[in-house]
Amino acid sequence: MRFVPRKYLQLFSHIGLQVLKVWYRGNKVECTVCQSTFSEFLPYGRLVSRSNALCPNCLALERHRLLWLFLNQKTSFFEQKLDVLHIAPELCFMDRFEKVHGDRYITADIESPLAKVKLDVHDIPYPEANFDVVFCNHVMEHVTDDYKAMSEIFRVLKPGGFAILQIPLFHPLKDETYEDPTITDPRERETAFGQDDHVRMYGKDYADRIRSVGFEVEESKYVEEFSPEEQKRYALPTDEIIFYCKKK
Numbered sequence: 001m002r003f004v005p006r007k008y009l010q011l012f013s014h015i016g017l018q019v020l021k022v023w024y025r026g027n028k029v030e031c032t033v034c035q036s037t038f039s040e041f042l043p044y045g046r047l048v049s050r051s052n053a054l055c056p057n058c059l060a061l062e063r064h065r066l067l068w069l070f071l072n073q074k075t076s077f078f079e080q081k082l083d084v085l086h087i088a089p090e091l092c093f094m095d096r097f098e099k100v101h102g103d104r105y106i107t108a109d110i111e112s113p114l115a116k117v118k119l120d121v122h123d124i125p126y127p128e129a130n131f132d133v134v135f136c137n138h139v140m141e142h143v144t145d146d147y148k149a150m151s152e153i154f155r156v157l158k159p160g161g162f163a164i165l166q167i168p169l170f171h172p173l174k175d176e177t178y179e180d181p182t183i184t185d186p187r188e189r190e191t192a193f194g195q196d197d198h199v200r201m202y203g204k205d206y207a208d209r210i211r212s213v214g215f216e217v218e219e220s221k222y223v224e225e226f227s228p229e230e231q232k233r234y235a236l237p238t239d240e241i242i243f244y245c246k247k248k
């Protein structure tokens with residue numbers, strides 16, 4: 001299953017998962033997104049398989065379990081109905097977010113049939129100050145012009161709103177983001193940027209890039225607020241930084 005790209009995994013029949021759920025029955029790990037417990041999570045990862053990663057019930061990964069906790073504890077996301085734009089939506093969040101925000105929750109994607117709206121993040125078809133929250137995770141490393149995409153997200157956010165713009169971090173982090181539009185061959189992209197459909201590899205300057213379009217960015221090492229036991233029980237990503245981007 002680790003070789004199945006995520007976008008297809010999300011369409012993958014749940015029958016296999018039903019079997020795995022029985023196989024992994026237990027109470028050693030707990031998914032923060034769906035509250036299910038298991039003996040362990042499934043292994044997952046494109047190049048290198050990570051053990052104890054994927055929830056067999058809701059398909060949440062480490063980073064999703066951490067973000068769920070962050071939204072719950074650090075924001076008012078679950079406390080009130082908000083206007084939410086969810087670009088490249090993660091399946092494990094979709095139904096749960098919709099339950100909270102109803103039809104004010106809009107999923108959008110350039111190609112996925114699971115999303116309500118088809119859009120290109122370089123040119124978001126919504127007026128200024130339209131959303132309280134925008135999620136756009138694991139997208140910026142794929143887009144032609146990430147500055148344009150970030151400014152579009154900034155534009156459609158209401159003042160007081162926030163965006164979560166997660167990206168993959170390849171450790172050790174480069175000081176500066178590396179991009180080269182002349183590298184287009186998938187295998188060369190894999191070598192240069194870490195994956196065959198990435199067009200850049202972000203460095204320590206990622207938050208500054210987001211700031212440059214107007215955001216105030218908190219680089220949160222939120223995972224460190226959990227004890228080693230909790231990090232283990234929820235199988236959280238210990239090196240994940242949450243980029244919490246606020247529009248003042």
Ligand SMILES: [Zn+2]
Nearest residue numbers: 031034055058
């Ligand atoms: Zn789950």
